Amino acid sequence: MTRCKIKSHNERYYPADTLGLEAEEMRRLGHKVVDLVVDRLVHRHVEDAVLTGSSADLMAALGAPLPDGPMDPDESLALLAEVALQHQQRGDHPRYFARVPGPSSFAAILGEWLGTGFNTIAASWAGGSGPATLELIVIEWLRQLMGFPEGSEGILVSGGSHASLTAFSVARSVCGKGVVYLTDQTHSSLVRNLKEMGWSEQHIRVLESDENYKMSMERLTRAIGEDRAAGRRLSMVIGTAGTTNAGTVDPLHEIADMCHREDLWFHIDGAYGGPAAITQKGRQYLSGIERADSLVLDPHKWLFQPYDVGCVLVRRPGALERCFNMNPEYLKDVEAGAGEVDFRNRSLELTRRSRAVKLWMSLRTYGVGRFRAAIDHGIKLAEFAETHLRSRPATWEVVTPAQIGVVCFSLKNTNPRQHAARAKALSETGYACVSSTSLKGRSVLRLCTINPLTTEDDIVGTIDRLEKACTEKSSRATAPRRSE
Numbered sequence: 001m002t003r004c005k006i007k008s009h010n011e012r013y014y015p016a017d018t019l020g021l022e023a024e025e026m027r028r029l030g031h032k033v034v035d036l037v038v039d040r041l042v043h044r045h046v047e048d049a050v051l052t053g054s055s056a057d058l059m060a061a062l063g064a065p066l067p068d069g070p071m072d073p074d075e076s077l078a079l080l081a082e083v084a085l086q087h088q089q090r091g092d093h094p095r096y097f098a099r100v101p102g103p104s105s106f107a108a109i110l111g112e113w114l115g116t117g118f119n120t121i122a123a124s125w126a127g128g129s130g131p132a133t134l135e136l137i138v139i140e141w142l143r144q145l146m147g148f149p150e151g152s153e154g155i156l157v158s159g160g161s162h163a164s165l166t167a168f169s170v171a172r173s174v175c176g177k178g179v180v181y182l183t184d185q186t187h188s189s190l191v192r193n194l195k196e197m198g199w200s201e202q203h204i205r206v207l208e209s210d211e212n213y214k215m216s217m218e219r220l221t222r223a224i225g226e227d228r229a230a231g232r233r234l235s236m237v238i239g240t241a242g243t244t245n246a247g248t249v250d251p252l253h254e255i256a257d258m259c260h261r262e263d264l265w266f267h268i269d270g271a272y273g274g275p276a277a278i279t280q281k282g283r284q285y286l287s288g289i290e291r292a293d294s295l296v297l298d299p300h301k302w303l304f305q306p307y308d309v310g311c312v313l314v315r316r317p318g319a320l321e322r323c324f325n326m327n328p329e330y331l332k333d334v335e336a337g338a339g340e341v342d343f344r345n346r347s348l349e350l351t352r353r354s355r356a357v358k359l360w361m362s363l364r365t366y367g368v369g370r371f372r373a374a375i376d377h378g379i380k381l382a383e384f385a386e387t388h389l390r391s392r393p394a395t396w397e398v399v400t401p402a403q404i405g406v407v408c409f410s411l412k413n414t415n416p417r418q419h420a421a422r423a424k425a426l427s428e429t430g431y432a433c434v435s436s437t438s439l440k441g442r443s444v445l446r447l448c449t450i451n452p453l454t455t456e457d458d459i460v461g462t463i464d465r466l467e468k469a470c471t472e473k474s475s476r477a478t479a480p481r482r483s484e
Contacts, residue, residue, distance in 0.1 A: 021073075029073055036081045041092075041106065045453070048430030049096045053087040091307075094453040095432035095462055098423075100244065100272040100298075103451040104306040111361030112306050115354050122354040123344040126334035131354035132341055138356040141363060142297065142311055145278050146270075147290035151317045155346040156355040159310040160271030160298045161189040166320075166347045167294035167312045168193055171236050171265040173323040174316070178235030179227050181220055183209040183250070184440075185243040187269055203232075213400065213439060215239060215250040217258070224262060236265040241289050242273015245437050245446070247382075247406030249273065252288025259293075268292040271310070272450070275302040276404040278368065279376045285404050299359055302375055302405070302450050309355040320346040374452035378405040381449035385459045395467055399444045408437070408444040416443035422466050432462040 061083045091102030122131040139154040210216040239250040259266040274297045276282030295313045299305040325345045336342040344350045382402035389396040400408040419436040427433045435446045
């Protein structure tokens, strides 16, 4: 067997890495990956905003018998870059306006690469004190940005769904299982979380939102009174800081007051909208977000991180550890000491990669000021889209005004089914991707404008193509470019 000599405390010999490559080959392939990624980022505006392939074609191109021997890594990289990774939504495309985009920043990509290359783990302090420190720092930065009190704690998880599940587990450990109040605009994953945790449908009170798609305090007050009178145990109120459908924000201060009076846990889903609180305009919408008992954010949305990273902040010190603490005999030698944190004891994840590296890297590289400017740009783009729609009153009706990066609108005098048809036709051109959705049974189109690369020309071009029913195949070569 070939052996390579390395120096350590005692000179030793190690076998060659069976699953490795020669150093120069690793460098060559690594540089090739960097070039592929940077080329793609530079030219992303001329890509399709979304591209979906057929199962048969993709399996034919990517599938093969299980290889017993080595295959050409250059060929495999080409298949990845040109086939597999081309057929997906481009959440960082400047004209991807569907659902909630994921416009990641390059400094965050660098952090992600480095963390993966160092095989970083953030489970126990003894096994990863450096990554754990990064996570503590990032959580503290997010705490400050959201205005949470000192002593609040948190953890980074895969996304908003997992973050809310984590928060609900803590709420149940503190308050017990009881009636939970939310609205018909609350994200569907939160209802799923509650059901999977054992809440019955009778104890999940879905209240009709008001005419502005926000939680009605009158309906909440009445529901709480009815459940108190019936002798039911009450547990939690879920507010939303930026609904996925319309970007609306529930009356956070009023809900916080109610929860304080009734001794209820107040959870806020700020998965996409929460970071808008760091801007002056966003704070006008999100005042009161700092009063939550638990708050969820998705940094892979409006904090410009690659997928995946979510965050839950909990204002009660020690509540996470009291809920999730697990120290079996085979982990006794890696228990945290004073001032140390075992993040495996703050959620259901045991083995967990470090999601903090990319956030730490990007916040240091750009500074909060540039994040603030990028978020503010997204808010203003939605307002511009609303203005452009209102300038065509014969064609368009604004259904919900621009609110923290989201605007909903509908065609006038047209079959509502046209909304989904036009959104589909537009995405098939590759020029842009928008969502159709439903607000209290009414079909609408929707733009989410949180990408800092998006221009006003992108907005105009998208709306104009929707207006023309997308009958003209867009030319990717003439797609508007962002001025430097």
